[in-house]
Amino acid sequence: MKYAYFPGCSLKGTGRSYEESLLPVMRILGIELEELRDWNCCGATAYMSVDETKACVLASRNLAIAEKTGHRALVTPCSACYLVLNKTQHYLKEVPAISNGVGKALGAVGLSCHGAMPVRHPLDILLNEVGLDAIKQKVTHPLTGVKIAPYYGCQIVRPYATFDNAYQPTTLDRLCEALGATVAHYPLKTRCCGGSLTGTMPEPGLHCAYQLLKEAVKRGADLLATVCPLCQFNLDGYHDQIAAKWEPVRLPTLYFTQLMGLAFGLAPTQLGLQRHLVPMKPLLPVTA
Amino acid sequence: MKDEPEIRIGFYVCHCGTNIAAMIDCQAVARYAAQLPFVAVSRDYKYMCSDPGQELIQRDIKEHALNRIVVASCSPLLHEHTFRNATEKGGLNPYFFHMVNLREHNSWVHSDGSKATAKAFAQIRAAIARVPHHKALEVLQVPIHPDVLVVGGGIAGIHAALTLANAGKKVYLVEREPTIGGHMAKFDKTFPTLDCAACILTPKMSQVKSHPKITLWSFSEVVKLDGYVGNYQITVKHKPRYVNEDLCVGCLECIPACVFKTPKFPDEFNQNLGKRKPVYIPFPQATPQVVLIDPEVCLNLKTGKCKQTCVEACGDRQAIDFDQRETFDDIKVGNVIVATGFKTFDAHRIPQYGYGAFPNVFTSLEVERMINTSGPTSGAIVGRDGKHPDTVGFILCVGSRDEKTNKWCSRTCCMHSMKLAQLIKEHCPRTEVYIFYMDIRAPGKGAEEFYDKSLRMGIRFIRGRVAEVTDWAVTPEEEGRLVVRCEDTMAGFVRRIPFDMIVLAIGKEPQADAQDVRRLFNMSCGTEGFFLERHPKLAPVSTFTDGIFIAGACQGPKDIPDTVAQAGAAAAEAMVLIDQGHIEIEPNTAHISEVDCSGCKSCLPLCPYTAIAFIETTKKASINAALCKGCGTCVAACPSGSITQNLFEDDEIFSEIAGVLAYE
Amino acid sequence: MIEYTRVIKHETDRVPGFGAEVMRAPGCEKLASCIQCGTCSGVCPVSIYMDFTPRQIMALTRADFKDDVLRSRTIWLCVSCYACTTECPRKIRITDIIYELKQRAIQSGYYPEHFAVPVLAREFTDMARANGRITESLLVMRMYLKTNWLAALGMWRLGLKLMSTGRFSYTPEKIEGRAELEKMFAAIDTPIPDYSPSGAPGEETKGTQP
The missing domain is CATH 1.20.1050.140 (Glutathione S-transferase Yfyf (Class Pi); Chain A, domain 2)
Structure with a gap:
């Protein structure tokens, strides 16, 4: 295809x-x-x-x-x-x-x-064209024991919810499960990360990110899975500011494609994981 | 017209106060008409529909030897009948009258007086060109069968059936559930008086059962309707309940005897909050007082392998019959009252409110059963976690006033929620109860006072549509509870309020099979799917099919008082027809020239009223005038031109068109 | 000393026709159906930082209170997450209405000097038009320089980290078809609106300083 x-x-x-x-x-x-x-x-x-x-x-x-x-x-x-x-x-x-x-x-x-x-969106292609069965077949290093907070953010489900439910999306949840991971109950999965504000009005923007990270920590997640580059940057880049303003809520945020790559047996450096500010290495022993 | 005397038309233009006269120059219209062919008299008058106006027509007929009458006034719907009567009183056949609508078709919709007057000239020219072709017609009389079918055994159907039966009319009451009572049987108390629903409903239910004039068929459905007003043939299907209704005495001894020692199947009557056995009775006062067996879960009906302890318990009564099959009854009635009620909104459709996801989110109907002492919790308010809630939040307009689900207001949820809130406060005064509303709609007698009582009882009202119910906690007191996020629009800020229990005030919808029922009884539906009344104000329980009436929430959401009022009205409307003994049918019907009909049958499937039959002996089509509504479809479709329609014959229509076009 | 602020509104405070004008913009027609239920405010992730809730902005817009609307902090806080648009029971596209209000505020200079949101929007559009692409690192630097260069200093640690992880671009990304793009824009260019911030007229009212 x-x-x-x-x-x-x-x-x-x-x-x-x-x-x-x-x-x-x-x-x-x-x-x-x-x-x-x-x-x-x-x-x-x-x-x-x-x-x-x-x-x-x-x-x-x-x-x-x-x-x-x-x-x-x-x-x-x-x-x-x-x-x-x-x-x-x-x-x-x-x-x-x-x-x-x-x-x-x-x-x-x-x-x-x-x-x-x-x-x-690639998530749409993966779920509706490739199919979870075909994805599961490629999994060589299942993410067993990794608890993921699936984070959809806003703009892939709203206002044009073409491939998933706008209120209770499940595509990312199902994908993570297909990779062998555990999916955390994460009530904020479609709440905005505030990314478009962080540069211009830092406090409201960072407060959004802080709430998302804090809830993921509370739900026992090891990491957040994201589908958006702005979300990833916003949830990954400002931990110092968030810790200074509120409290430390350090949790790595990975693209769903990186999680797939790890499950398919690719090396972290092949997937750009070294570029992330919050490292995920200790959390994913499977890749060692 | 050769043999007839010379045509002499009387023309009258009505001012309708200022409704017509303010836009149209009525005197100019009268002057214009006076010089048209065959017009013998032309007058304008302030109110033609008044007695002096009608007398004017009658006097002129005699004094001026008139034989055709044209009145230019309002809508035929309103006064055609009035002027036909006046024409008849003057000594003419009423169908020598023709009406022009100068109000709805002209003065009300235009703003330029001179153009409106010019249009009026064209309109009356058409009428005056047409009316000489009118023929004398006779009104058809059809006898009315005195029996009535009532469909649906909720409070509407019950009340309509009892009203008719008490007036001595024979009634068939058909209910598809195993018991009559409908939604009202599930209610604990009724607003705004807080009288017990069962105390006022169950006596009426047993009256239905024992009334000599009522045949009650529960667990039955109407599957076929043929015929026409006064003469309907109905087929009713009786679903097998695997218990012989005539032999069962309602002793209920079979239920404890069932091989299932404990009830384990969802109890529909209690909104699935409780459990029942395969052999059961929906609730203790169910009417008829007859058990039934659920073939989906009954061991014997499913597998054929069961000790049949129920049969043993039934003993000599021999009421249990595992071989029972569907049976059918054919009946004849003159009128039908459709009272099929409503369905509640499925709260899963708004996932933001967490119904199904969070155990302590309930629907208002579930709480209604819970608060009822004969309900699954014996009247206790408890969450699905078994705990009594300290705080309860009601969310209104769930599936109402929402373009993404149902646009309409369900009319009773404000009052219903206030009632449940008051009952919760009465049961446990320390409970904090919040009601989240967009607008409180408390019209009706005693309703505003009920709202005031709710406020004085300390129920907290927050004006704002709830954004979501979430288990995302941000403060310690929110942990483990259901948090409502909502703008308090009166205060002007967003609030988060934690609750132990959330109640969703679910709206009312048309029944899932409303479209099938609509087709079965030849009715119409509004855009939202509720059955359409013939006129929203003046014919609220009639439909567009004569002899088919509607009552209760199948016509639109309403409370019990309004439902009962409509049911009474529908019964009265049916009685009007029954007591008349016959019905007069407008002679604007189609008829077939047997000589010209080729027997091609193309008209047969087109008739929306199934008024056309094919006569095998003559190989010709034939129209039943009692069924024909004069829609004209067959007239237009007939390839041999052998169908004509009274009042719409070719020379009438063509002269009318020529009349319009002749005006410059 | 108590400072008094005027809390009564007179008809002269309205700009008649403002609401109707906004409702004529694409996607904004349904504002007329608003029933003030507050769902938009309730679902908004940043309404807690707003001077007027989104619902109030809808009411003020419809009632022609142009000054209050365009001066409000609310329109700049909108993160375009579309939660309000998705949840509105009247299917009002609130996000699009906020876009329309932002456009009007930018066009008529209704924002304080060095206010970052419109500056970023302006820098973004300029860069997109000139280069055909956005180079985030350079865009953000330019925005800080124009608004609050001190804040940029506070970000040095993040900048360094981005540099060390290879996420910081030093040279602007440019497309080949820049001339083509310019030709496209030129075909529909209207006289350039005045973006310069103006000390907006009238007295200070509560919550107008974002």
Whole structure:
């Protein structure tokens, strides 16, 4: 199976271990992700706060390039990219003022976007295309004894809950179980991590992260599994500040793709685990 | 028209006070009509529907030898009947009258007076062109069978059946559950008077059972309805209860004798909070007082291997019959009252409130059973963890006023929750009870006073829709409890409040099979799926099918007083027809020219009222005028043009069109 | 000394038509149906830091209190998590309404100088437009320089860690099709709105300083 692939800016910067783990894991499962030629930033939430039409212009250039590839879907691992690309598709269909502007902008450079390319998250592909059985077959180092707090964050389940329940998502839970891990009851699985605020209004942003980490610690989790580069950064990067402001709640946050890689027997350095600020090594004896 | 005398039309335009006259120049309309062909008299008048207005028509018919009447006024729904009567009193066939709707079709919907007047000219020109073609028609009379079928044995069906039976009418009451009583039988006390539901309901249930004029068929369903108003043929299916209803005396000795020593199957009547055996009676006052056997769990019915200790216990009575099968009864009735009630909202559909995930989240109906002394906890309020709660939170509008589930207000949950809250406070005054609401809707007699009583009892009301029920604790007192997160909109901030028990005030929905029932009885549904009344104000228990009436929550959520009032109204409406002895049928029906009918049968499946039959002997179609509603579908579909319809014949319609188009 | 603040609102405090204007924006139509139930505030992960709850913002917007709405801290705290939009019983797209309000606040300069959120948004859009991509490390540095460079000093430890783990980019990522992108934007460019912060008119009211 082959898909068009939109990594997004974070996966080339602070979230590069996400890409470093995503690509080999998908390859093991027989999925090829073909990176879009000369893709650009999706615009994220920041552009939406300035100008909605231009935000959609930015996103739709990627959709236009993706449509030209002829692949069955565009896969994007970053939650913000996933949301923005889906939202743009939605606006192109439903809001004439925006679709006219986008049409004009794309037309100026000979591009067009029909809104026909499904935008999907790797988690969706893994659960609904590859299937848990095929994933289980590749598990050579089951994560037995590791207790995981499955953290979905916001933007892959809201507002376009295309592949999971918006209130009680289960895809990540089921994936973790398939890897042999134990899943913690984690009531905050879809609560926002505050990542978009940490840089600008640190206290509210960090308070969100603190609450998420504290609850995961309380539930006896060894680590948090995440699907989003911003969540990973926010939950991994600010432990000093959180400890200074409230209390230490040190817990590593791993991409689900890294967990899969470990279970498939890949070395931690092949999965970018050395890049994380809160190390997970002592927690995962299976990889030693 | 050759043999008929010269056409002489009387034309009248009504001011309807200022409803028409403020937008349309009525005098100009009258002047315009006066010069149209065949018009002998043309007048405008302030209120044509008044007695002087009607007398004006009658006098003119005599003085001016009129033989056609056109009135331009309001909607035919409102006054066509009035003017037809006036025409008849004047000595003409009432169908020589035609009506123009200048109000709903014109003055009420336009804002430019001169254009509206011009449109009125076109409208009356059409009517005056059409009415000379009208023929004298006769009203058809159909006799009414005096028996009535009541479907559904909740409080609505019970009350309707008793009202009719007490008036001497024969009633069949069909209930699909093993007992009548419906939702009301599950209630402990009733708001706002707090009188005991069983004390007022069970006497009525036993009256139903013992009434000589009522045939009660429980555990039965209506499966077929044929015929038309006054003459319905009904087939009723009796489901096997594996107990002969005529032989069972309700001694209940079979229940302790069952090989299952302890009850272990979910007890539906108690909202699955309690357990029952395979042989059981839903509740002690169940009516009929007859046990039944659940074939899903009965050892003998499932495996054929059982000591049949129940049969032994039954002894000489020989009421237990494992070979019982479905049976059917065919009956004839003149009227049907549909009182099939409602279904409660499935709280799993709002996972944020944790029903099914957290053991101490209950529905309001579960708490209703719990608080009942004959219920599964003998009246004690206890969580599924066996503990008595110190704090209870009620969440209102669960599955109501929510576009993601049900948009409508379920009307009774505010009062119902306040009732349960008061009962909890009475049982255990130290319990802290909170009610989370969006708006308190307490209309109706005694309801506001009941709200005030709730406030004075110290029940805490928080105006805010609950965001979620969570076990995420952030303070020590929240640990291990259910935390409600909600904006206190009156205070203007978000609060977190821990509870030991959460009660979800679940809304009311149409029954799951409401669409099947709608089709069976030829009714309509509103967008939300409740049965549609013929008119929301003036015909609230009638449907669009004559002789089919609705009562209670199947028409829309309502409380017991409103349900009983509707049931009485439906019974009265049925009695009107029965006591008339016959029904008059509008002659706007279709009829088939036997000479032209080719017997192609294409009209047969199209008729929505199954009014057309194929006569095998003549190989021609035939329309039952009593069933025909005059929809015209067959007229348009007939390939040989052999079907025509009274009041909608080609020359009538074409002249009407020509009349509209002739006006410049 | 007691400082008195005005708590009564007069009709002159409203900007008639403001609510209707917001409701005309894409996704904002359903604001008219708001029943003030407070679900949005209850599910919001950051409402505890807000001066007005999201519900109050909806009420103030609908009632044309433009000044109170655009000065409020609430609109800048929104983390775009869409919890309110998903849970609203009237299917009001609250997140989109907040976006619309942010756009209006940025356009009319309704925020204090050196206020980071709009500055970040501005820097983000500039970088995205110029380079076609965002280089997070450089973006954040630029934001700190424009708002509060002292805060940047407080982040030196995190910066070092990112450098040592290879997550800090020193050079900007750029796409090849930069000219193409610029051409696209130019095709729909409208006169550039004035982003410069202005000392907003009128007296200070409670909770207007984010």
